[in-house]
Amino acid sequence: DSGVTQTPKHLITATGQRVTLRCSPRSGDLSVYWYQQSLDQGLQFLIQYYNGEERAKGNILERFSAQQFPDLHSELNLSSLELGDSALYFCASNSGGPYNEQFFGPGTRLTVL
Amino acid sequence: GIQVEQSPPDLILQEGANSTLRCNFSDSVNNLQWFHQNPWGQLINLFYIPSGTKQNGRLSATTVATERYSLLYISSSQTTDSGVYFCAVGKGGGSNYKLTFGKGTLLTVNP
Numbered sequence: 113d114s115g116v117t118q119t120p121k122h123l124i125t126a127t128g129q130r131v132t133l134r135c136s137p138r139s140g141d142l143s144v145y146w147y148q149q150s151l152d153q154g155l156q157f158l159i160q161y162y163n164g165e166e167r168a169k170g171n172i173l174e175r176f177s178a179q180q181f182p183d184l185h186s187e188l189n190l191s192s193l194e195l196g197d198s199a200l201y202f203c204a205s206n207s208g209g210p211y212n213e214q215f216f217g218p219g220t221r222l223t224v225l
Numbered sequence: 226g227i228q229v230e231q232s233p234p235d236l237i238l239q240e241g242a243n244s245t246l247r248c249n250f251s252d253s254v255n256n257l258q259w260f261h262q263n264p265w266g267q268l269i270n271l272f273y274i275p276s277g278t279k280q281n282g283r284l285s286a287t288t289v290a291t292e293r294y295s296l297l298y299i300s301s302s303q304t305t306d307s308g309v310y311f312c313a314v315g316k317g318g319g320s321n322y323k324l325t326f327g328k329g330t331l332l333t334v335n336p
Contacts, residue, residue: 114270145324155311155326168322200266211255211315213273214324219266 115139116217118203124223130191133220137184137205143167144186145206145214146178150199161186162208193224227252227316231327238302238334246297246330248312256315257288259297262329263308271297271310302334 115138125131137144146158148171157170161180172178175193180186190197200221204214228251238244248257259271272279272286274295279286283302288295299306309329317323 147324154328155313157323157325160322168317168320170323202268211275213256213258213270215270216260216268219268221266 114215114217116203116205116215118201118217118220120220121218122221122223124225125193126225127193127195129193129224130189131193131222133188133190133201133203133222135186135188135203135205135217137186137203138215140207141205141215142184142208143206144180144184145204146172146186146188147202147204147216148199149202149219150196155202158188190222195224198222198224226323227254227314227325229312229314229325229327231310231312231330233330234328235331236333238332240302240304240334240336242302242334243298243300244302244332246299246310246312246332248295248297248314248327250293250295250312250314252293252316253290254293254314254316255318256324257295258313258315258324259286259295260311260313261306261308262311268311299332302332304334304336307332307334 117136142163149155158172160168203217206212261269276290313326315324
């Protein structure tokens, strides 16, 4: 158990809908990272938050957004969902420095029908 | 961006065999991690190893940063070692930072 928690574990929804994925980092970690794992793109970095502020951005679509709250949990919002958004979404955390080891949550498996 | 290549893409072993997985990267990096993704999808940290050698039980890893590669050794493999092994490298600073994953090595250990 990495200490990173994600909810829900599974999510099934329809095209055009909006969903919210939630992540709680390890105790004491200030940075949260979001990743997407799909069959065609592999594991890709989406976005990083540090202590409530956006720190780095990767291949995140404009339909996706994220935030980190004062209690350090983070949410990833996916809107206008398309079939291609079906993927495993991971959250990771570390103590803050980007070069520090990242620890991954169990993931949320999103299926868009 | 930085390229991460893992080899072999697939590996089938009999229980008890040893194996070496390789990760090549195209530029200098600030960090490097090895993960095991189990059949349930969980990403398990194996090593944080930007340089040098580390060992943890039957697993060990070596990163030669100057030559831009890392090796993961699995000895006396067990069926529970099956899954996908990923190498991920981190590069850049501030808003340019990202962790880039290779495509993985799918390991199957047969009893």
